[in-house]
Amino acid sequence: MWQDLMTIQIPVLEKVVRTVLVYALIVLIFRVIGKSAIQSMNTMDFVVIFLLSNVVQNAIIGDDNSLLGGAIGAVTLVTVDQIVDRLAYRSPFVRSLVEGRATPVITDGRLDRNALRRLGMRPAELEHAVRVQNGESVDQVWSGVVEPSGQLVLDLRTQDQSATQADVQALTERLARIEALLTAGAGGPTVSSTPRS
Template sequence: MWNDLLHLDVPVAEKILRTVLVYLVIVVLFRLTGKRMIASLNTLDFVVMFLLSNVVQNAIIGNDNSVTGGVIGAVTLVLANVAVDRLAYVSPWWRRWIEGTPTTIVDHGHVQRRTLRRVGIRQAEVDHAVRIQNGNDISDVWAGVLEPTGQFVLTLRQEKQGADHGDVAALAERLDRIERLLRDTVRG
């Protein structure tokens, strides 16, 4: 029994190479599918993710079903991910290639239609993002950027932005001054 659990049917070097190669192929596939897929997984995307993990399983483990082989594969995946992440940290070129760059979707209140088609975002998704940011329509948006993480970040025009803590504090201070002036006027 212990022999079946721990005996490797595939050499360690082959198992590591298989895992790294499959990892890199998956990274390239996700990079080519674009940022949008990463941020907003729909039902079909989840199905693909689940099936993808099953499809590549045999490519990673080969004919080896041992615990040792599984541990080697898991450790290799984690280490490959750490290595790619560290490389992205130290190399701006690698980071741009792995993560991508921000993509402007809305510029000065105008949707970049060609860019929408290229990144696979529907107008309805842009409109939804505007409403989430408390905008009425796209004309309220100064800029809209699809970040490398897949997040769609909108910046409302200055006059359409809500009040922040500094605005409220300045208004409270101004009201205090008006109140003091009124009190002084009534007394004087």
């Protein structure tokens, strides 16, 4: 029994090469299916991913059912992923090769229909994203890009953005100064604008 668990049935180098090639294939598949597909995965997509792992298992381990052979495949897979991750962190070229680039889909309130077609996105998805970010329509968006992760990032026009706490605080201070000027000009007592509790 122990001998079957520990005896590697195919050469180690072949197992490493198989793992690296399968890793590259999976990265390529996910690059081809596109950013929007990754970002909006549904139940069927998860089923495909689970089945995909089973489909490529034999391509990685070959005819080797030993524990040691599986361990070599697993260590190789994790090591290759870490190397690619570090290379992508250090090199913009590798990062764009592996992850892709951000794709503009809205510019100055106008949809880029060609980009949407390439990404497989519908205008309704963008409209929904605008509403989630407190906008009312695509016309209010200064720029919108789909990041390599599939996330849609929108920048609303300045006049269409919601007020922040800093905006409210600045407005409150300005109103207090105006009130003080008006009161001083009228010669009357200053009335506090804060409500009593």
